[in-house]
Amino acid sequence: MxxxxxxxxxxxxxxxDVPAARAAIGDTLRHLGVPDGPEAVDAVFAATREVWRANPWRGSPETARLSSWEALWIDPQELELPRSAVDMIGQHGRSAWAAALTALTGTDRLATRAAAEFRTRRSDLLRxxxxxxxxxxxxxxxxxxxxxxxxxxxxxxxxxxxxxxxxxxxxxxxxxxxxxxxxxxxxxxxxxxxxxxxxxxxxxxxxxxxxxxxxxxxxxxxxxxxxxxxxxxxxxxxxxxxxxxxxxxxxxxxxxxx
Incomplete structure (x- = not known):
């Protein structure tokens, strides 16, 4: 024994974790035709943190140890939270990308597409x-x-x-x-x-x-x-x-x- x-x-x-998140963010920006250098990736991280800090469910027992960038690709349906909380956390990706893209390009029109693209690319790096x-x-x-x-x-x-x-x-x-x-x-x-x-x-x-x-x-x-x-x-x-x-x-x- x-x-x-x-x-x-x-x-x-x-x-x-962090390197994969940075790589997936860079790949997503590149896929959207948006500048994807280190400063742009940093801007997405900053926007993501700011949006996550404002989420009222961030401090719940289920999400207390969840980082803002991990919240971009979590499956909210797996959380034992009220439906309103699940829906709000599920919107974190789009909200974060909307803030980031507005800062980078002046418009959030690609935010929904960016959120979905990031989830796919980040999941692909899970190895x-x-x-x-x-x-x-x-x-x-x-x-x-x-x-x-x-x-x-x-x-x-x-x-x-x-x-x-x-x-x-x-x-x-x-x-x-x-x-x-x-x-x-x-x-x-x-x-x-x-x-x-x-x-x-x-x-x-x-x-x-x-x-x-x-x-x-x-x-x-x-x-x-x-x-x-x-x-x-x-x-x-x-x-x-x-x-x-x-x-x-x-x-x-x-x-x-x-």
Whole structure:
């Protein structure tokens, strides 16, 4: 029996999130014949954040951990919310694109088309990062893999299934299901409770985010592998190691010699 666990993040650790969103926005702008450079993509992100901040349902338990750019392509029918909320969240894509295109071109006439195009292009980019499936298969020869992800309950579950990675994980913890952010102590307590019940110990917490993944590690008292550029990363902590990808587990895993 494998008694050592790796707690692994999902977005921008196993599958692309922000880079995929930026690529899909750029592709959508290009498809519409609108300038698609980095500044234009930034303008879409800015408009999306502004529109999402104004949505009265943004802070509901179902969507509290949903980013504005993820809300552009979520399936609102999966949310356990009143119909009025589902309809309003379903309009987020068009509203955000209307604001962005008005800022970029002076008109929102292509907003509905843009919203649909983005959803298609973003969904097409839902795949594991290069090398991830093979790396996970290798890691689970010595460890049990548990997923710890910050986000909206149905959206995170859907992305995990669509990525083809779900069967690698023995346990899945989604902040939207637990009712607390990944950085909150309650999230670490939920993980610890399951560890104790299963007779498991954490070997490493793995992820790209200092504010969520490394906070989870610190709160739980577990060592962490920060996926980053070690030469430029500003995080300095005795229990945190740095490496660009999952191959760093072999270098820093506490049970590598077992």
């Amino acid at each position: 494998l008694d050592r666990v790796l707690l692994i993040d999902l977005d921008d650790t196993l599958i692309p 594991p990062l290069p090398g991830v499936p093979a790396q996970l298969d290798r890691l689970r020869e010595r460890h049990e893999l548990w997923l710890t992800t910050d986000g909206c309950r149905p959206h995170q579950r859907r992305k995990l299934l669509a990525s083809g990675l779900a069967d690698r994980f023995a346990e899945v913890f989604v902040s939207g299901e637990l009712g607390c952010a990944k950085a909150d102590s309650a999230f670490a307590e939920a993980v610890r409770s399951r560890l104790d019940a299963a007779g498991r110990q954490v070997c490493l917490v793995i992820g790209d985010s200092a504010s969520t993944d490394l906070r989870l590690a610190a709160t739980g008292g577990w060592p962490a592998l920060h996926l980053c550029d070690p030469d430029t990363c500003q995080v300095r902590a005795e229990t945190v190691r740095h490496h660009p990808d999952l191959t760093g587990v072999d270098l820093y895993c506490r049970c590598a010699a077992r």
